[in-house]
Amino acid sequence: MKSFVFPGNIEPEILEIGARQIPYMRTEAFSAIVKECEQIMLELMGCPGGRVIFYTASGTAAMDATVACYVSTRKKALAIAGGSFGHRWHSLCKYYHVPCDVFEVPFAKDIDYEALEKMMQTSQPDVLLCQHHETSSGELFNIDEISRLCKKYNITLVVDAISSFLADSYNMSRSGVDMTIISSQKGLNIPPGLSFIILSSKISEQEFKHLNFYLDFEENLKNLVRGQTPYSPATTIFLQLHARLKMIQKNGIAPILQKIRENALHFRQRCKENNWQIPAETPSNCITGFYVKKDGYAIFKELLKKEIFVMPGGINNFLRVSHLGCQTPEDCDMLAKSIKNIENTL
Numbered sequence: 370m371k372s373f374v375f376p377g378n379i380e381p382e383i384l385e386i387g388a389r390q391i392p393y394m395r396t397e398a399f400s401a402i403v404k405e406c407e408q409i410m411l412e413l414m415g416c417p418g419g420r421v422i423f424y425t426a427s428g429t430a431a432m433d434a435t436v437a438c439y440v441s442t443r444k445k446a447l448a449i450a451g452g453s454f455g456h457r458w459h460s461l462c463k464y465y466h467v468p469c470d471v472f473e474v475p476f477a478k479d480i481d482y483e484a485l486e487k488m489m490q491t492s493q494p495d496v497l498l499c500q501h502h503e504t505s506s507g508e509l510f511n512i513d514e515i516s517r518l519c520k521k522y523n524i525t526l527v528v529d530a531i532s533s534f535l536a537d538s539y540n541m542s543r544s545g546v547d548m549t550i551i552s553s554q555k556g557l558n559i560p561p562g563l564s565f566i567i568l569s570s571k572i573s574e575q576e577f578k579h580l581n582f583y584l585d586f587e588e589n590l591k592n593l594v595r596g597q598t599p600y601s602p603a604t605t606i607f608l609q610l611h612a613r614l615k616m617i618q619k620n621g622i623a624p625i626l627q628k629i630r631e632n633a634l635h636f637r638q639r640c641k642e643n644n645w646q647i648p649a650e651t652p653s654n655c656i657t658g659f660y661v662k663k664d665g666y667a668i669f670k671e672l673l674k675k676e677i678f679v680m681p682g683g684i685n686n687f688l689r690v691s692h693l694g695c696q697t698p699e700d701c702d703m704l705a706k707s708i709k710n711i712e713n714t715l
């Protein structure tokens with residue numbers, strides 16, 4: 370099986386943990402694992418003195434919690450929407466009745482930062498919600514530029530870095546980010562099922578609202594002091610997370626980013642040769658989104674028969690290919706060749 374979707378192919382060391390018996394988690398040994406995970410994540414995120422909340426749930430739950438527990442304490446939000454993930458911020462705010470304006474960004478385009486500044490002046494939000502990488506198109510936004518504007522207008526910055534963390538360079542203190550959301554099945558390259566909120570010290574010390582029982586910040590933070598989650602954690606995925614974080618801590622983030630970038634650039638070269646157009650103005654390393662020449666959904670289904678997984682977009686003939694996980698330039702060549710062959714038969 371060759372996976373060009375999330376989380377990508379996973380190395381045997383991590384997969385093997387998933388085949389083991391599951392230990393009891395209300396123990397000192399498991400607490401130590403959770404606490405070490407928190408400490409390494411804060412290190413990798415560049416968030417000294419911060420806190421990490423762990424949820425046994427997919428990434429959207431961490432976005433949900435952010436709005437229910439934190440954004441709801443503020444008067445007004447502004448969401449940057451460059452695709453379906455940006456619109457999800459707006460939907461969550463509507464769900465919890467939090468006033469939220471939307472700054473629309475055209476598909477696969479970068480933000481017009483001057484227009485964003487104007488919107489900040491008229492909308493006067495106290496919290497900004499955005500994605501670092503809008504995964505539906507492949508477009509990477511400039512967090513430093515967004516952050517500069519947030520500072521100027523005293524707006525708290527909340528970033529969904531789910532598909533950019535460990536694919537593109539990301540550092541909370543360097544970029545002045547107050548709160549970050551990530552999940553297990555993207556850059557961490559472990560199974561789906563865990564999501565995380567990284568709170569800077571400025572945010573973690575404040576009061577939160579209690580609009581969601583399971584995701585409640587205060588209850589989760591209280592339990593995490595002793596290295597426990599209030600409810601049953603996905604124990605196995607925690608063990609895989611711990612093993613993954615130890616690996617990253619040992620070798621650093623740089624080689625991971627470099628490998629993903631190499632694969633992305635290699636595949637994009639193949640796209641160019643095949644006249645598959647890439648719409649993203651500033652593409653993230655995480656995925657390549659591109660237009661094929663023939664029926665994209667038919668290509669997706671033909672690839673499935675060979676156990677090659679890519680993501681069909683919601684848009685006609687737009688395919689997305691992830692570069693996360695175990696992948697080599699040869700894999701990218703194989704994929705490009707397979708797509709080309711299918712195109713020729715359609």
Ligand SMILES: *Cc1c(COP(=O)(O)O)cnc(C)c1O
Binds near residue numbers: 427454502531532555
């Ligand atoms: C994957 C992803 C999510 C989370 O989606 P889930 O299916 O809930 O894990 C959120 N935001 C972005 C940008 C993503 O890529």
